[in-house]
Amino acid sequence: MEIVPAPRPSLREQQKRQTRATILDAAAELIGAQGFRETTIDDIAKAAGASRATLYSYFPSKDLIVREIVIELWNEAETLYRVFGNLEEWTRESIGGWVEHLVDAWEASAVRLRVQNSGLVRYDDFYVDYHRRFVTALTANAALWARFDEDDVPRRALVLIGGLATFMNTWLVRGWETDRPGAVATLTDVWCAILRVP
Numbered sequence: 001m002e003i004v005p006a007p008r009p010s011l012r013e014q015q016k017r018q019t020r021a022t023i024l025d026a027a028a029e030l031i032g033a034q035g036f037r038e039t040t041i042d043d044i045a046k047a048a049g050a051s052r053a054t055l056y057s058y059f060p061s062k063d064l065i066v067r068e069i070v071i072e073l074w075n076e077a078e079t080l081y082r083v084f085g086n087l088e089e090w091t092r093e094s095i096g097g098w099v100e101h102l103v104d105a106w107e108a109s110a111v112r113l114r115v116q117n118s119g120l121v122r123y124d125d126f127y128v129d130y131h132r133r134f135v136t137a138l139t140a141n142a143a144l145w146a147r148f149d150e151d152d153v154p155r156r157a158l159v160l161i162g163g164l165a166t167f168m169n170t171w172l173v174r175g176w177e178t179d180r181p182g183a184v185a186t187l188t189d190v191w192c193a194i195l196r197v198p
Helices: 011-034 041-048 052-058 062-085 092-108 110-116 127-138 152-173 180-194
Strands: none
Touching: 011 041, 011 052, 011 062, 011 110, 041 052, 041 062, 062 092, 062 110, 062 127, 092 110, 092 152, 092 180, 110 152, 127 152, 152 180
């Protein structure tokens, strides 16, 4: 059977994706640094190297820019939980390695996380849906989760996800002072305890 590679997006499509990403990056930097109200559409367009018309062709409002930043973050979070769900075994080392990877990702997204935590986006319409997706991704390896009752699996997963998000936001976004190795070790301890990993 011959494997046919997926067609590459056209140059125009690649340029559109890049322009969109550049606008979101510029908006995240500005809003994360100076605040939503203080950042204008013109500020974002200028920082992105785009015209106001170009910006509006991608995002009809500043609110939609912020919403898209949050949705991209949550898609990235789902990917991180999927990485955990693909672990072949739960050991202190495998969970600790995943926690390290997770902290790296949160540190790389710190500016966007400040935008998310600004309270500008109402999550009501997608909060529960995304958390169901997070739980599904996290619990993908049914053989490892089989140590728990079926009803207990989503509860434990949701406790892990909720506790992790609160800790990471307080530490990396809100500025709680702690050392990185200690934070990684504590998170690893908590996950191992909840997952009953010796």
